[in-house]
Amino acid sequence: MRIGELSERTGTSRRLLRYYEEQGLIVSERCANGYRDYDPRFVDRVMQIRGLLDAGLPTRIIKQILPCLDKPRSIHFPDATPEMIATLERERDRMTERVECLTRNRDAIAEYLEEVRGGVPPVVAAEPSATAGPRSAD
Amino acid sequence: MRIGELSERTGTSRRLLRYYEEQGLIVSERCANGYRDYDPRFVDRVMQIRGLLDAGLPTRIIKQILPCLDKPRSIHFPDATPEMIATLERERDRMTERVECLTRNRDAIAEYLEEVRGGVPPVVAAEPSATAGPRSAD
């Protein structure tokens, strides 16, 4: 597929797709006329990249970890240098920290939301009318 | 405590602490001489902010969700506007997505690491020597 289709199917601007290619996160074949030509598996790839970017990883790191995540590995065992291993371990641990931080705060938000809606409004709103949320009118 | 101590105890530059204050994420008392004076509970607060920033949340969003996470809520139920509720729900869901993305990729990294070190090198490396590092030239 060409860049326009990949852009539509991933919700990513063409500009960004070219930027990801420039950063070495994706690659593209070229048609005879110079147009980029993408394998359909890049749809998933791009969405994975976007997710990791959104979760705070910089392209430099994403570029390093991506080849280790493919089913048929693009980086094989003999290619793994000790520094590479160390980087992966560090990033794995950082990702775990992020997960813990996000989970903690998300749960706190969820708890607040439960209190604020379904919960007992403590001092105001004495009317149990059919407003506010998941509880349908009873 | 003054800004230097808070900086040391959170691993955050003074510049950043002032920036977080400018963005409304933290507040400070002022001593008679104009120096910032922080309550010790800001150590945790700042580390929470750093974690969320590192996980991809912008200060604008962090500022909105922070007051809902305190034990004695700084935002109470009647203060919660419908837009505020909607924002919190949206961010809660985005955080869940981030957690899922991070978990997925972290587990894939962990799996790769297990394969590359303890695992059986599948097609190359017929020598079970005690190195486990990058195989020297064959």
Add this chain to the structure above:
DNA sequence: TCAAACCCTCACATACATGTGAAGGTCAAG
């Protein structure tokens, strides 16, 4: 009293992910 170690504000700089637009090539349909 002087120096060192704090603190202040303000301003400019940088890295990164992203937007926008110009100048131009390709291709298909009218």
Add this chain to the structure above:
DNA sequence: CTTGACCTTCACATGTATGTGAGGGTTTGA
């Protein structure tokens, strides 16, 4: 053949989180 919808590269702009440093006040200890 022309128009419109694609594509190309290149370059400049922007927002956000950060670094760095200048110019200057305060406090403490030798």
